[in-house]
Amino acid sequence: MRAFHLTSLQHTTKIKVDEYGFERPPDFDYISYEDFMSEYLKVLAKRAKKWSDLLGNGRSIMKNRLAKRYIRKGIPCEHRGKVWLAVSGAEALKSDYEANLFQSLLDGPVNQDIVEIIRTDLPRTFPDNIYFNTTDEHQQKLFRVLLAYAHHNPRIGYCQGLNYIAGLLLLVTHCEDTSFWLLKVLVENKLPDYYSPTMDGVITDIEVLSELVKEKMPDVHRHILALGLPWAVIATKWFICLFAEVLPTETVLRIWDCLFYEGSKIIFRVGLTLVGRHKSEILKCDDFSSVAELFKEITQDSFALHCHDFMQSVFRIPGTLKRTRIESLREQISAERKRKNEMQNQQKER
Known part of the structure; x- marks a missing residue:
């Protein structure tokens, strides 16, 4: 399921593609979607007015507390490219x-x-x-x-x-x-080293996510470990594609709004939210295949579709998540992998 945006105010019944051109599946729940959109369009209209005031007369956006709050509540589609360039540092980088x-x-x-x-x-x-x-x-x-x-x-x-x-x-x-x-x-x-030949950044951050789940939801971590499902199976596409082709489009773009402003920490918040929101269902799974299938389903359910509620949960469900903790885990995991690789090389030399 994928989401429309403010510019698509027309009646959505049986429209087979969303605003971004993604085709809806045959089992698309149009009734639930219209229930969602009837409320979300009100949110979008309110946010569009605030953004127009913020960016009026061609003003550029500055990184500050107000911008952060606005971005977490969503950037209107017509402003996304401009705002992403400004807050990500890409605009300044281009000038170099x-x-x-x-x-x-x-x-x-x-x-x-x-x-x-x-x-x-x-x-x-x-x-x-x-x-x-x-x-x-x-x-x-x-x-x-x-x-x-x-x-x-x-x-x-x-x-x-x-x-x-x-x-x-x-x-x-x-x-x-x-x-x-x-x-x-x-x-x-x-996303440092996510797309290097060895993809060390992705490998490390999947392990970081696993450690964060262990810290915040130890029962879920133990259960998934007992079922023998590697976190790499669950989360590799989350990190590599930044949830594109995983979550509904508008939800992905709301995540990217925060990613361009705040960096990769948002990916961990989203991952922890998906796990935390569906904790009881995960714990009910009794084998490898059922929990793997559940993780596919939860990325396309009504919670994932309702992007505004989803993003509010992203900043509530995981609780405190400090950048320093993520960096510390990255350093520990990278150092441990390096140590293991050195030991393996030493054994080969013998």
Whole structure:
């Protein structure tokens, strides 16, 4: 299930795609969705007025307590690209580089191996989205963003998962250059080593999530451990795709609003909220397959669809979550993995 936005005020009955072009499944619950939208549209109208006042006369947004509160309550779709650029640091970063960097990368020499890898992934990107599955236009835009970034940052090049992120950025911003800079700031500043060849950042943060669940919900952690379900099975896509293709679209974008402003801590808050909200159902699962299936279901239920209530829960259910604690866990886990790797290398040498 996916969500409409304020600009889609028309009656939603039996409309088969959402505002972003994602096709709704045959079993889409239109009645529940309209119940939700009847309330959410009121919230959106109120927020749109406040944002118009904040950004009136072309003003740029500054990082402060007011902006943080506004962003946590959601950025209107028409302002997202501009606000994301400003609060993420991408706008300032862009000024440090030559003008028209994006186009100059496209005009320069290309690595044909990277070209082929990206082209292979293009048809796999959002196959349920009419913009990507009915014409070549969006696929070509996506190709150019991914190709430019791969040549800009050869250490990372192209990594699976980036296609979903860049694709959704394009659907929101409608601009290749903006999407390029937002992709750059995500990959290099907000999500360290998530998309490196070894994906150490993702591996580490999945273990961090596991430790946070252990601290905050030890009974759930013990139960999942007893069932033999690795957290990597549950959460890898959460981290790699930043919940794109996992949660309803508008919920994903509300998460990204906070991600661009506050950084990766929001990913842990969302993960802990999904676990905490469905704690009783998780504890009732009695085998590996049932709990794995449950984790698929909870990302598409009515709670996940009701993005405003969901985001309010994200800042309530996990309780206190300090950045220093996350960084400490990252350091501990990385050091332990390094120690194990050194021991394994020593054993091989013997």
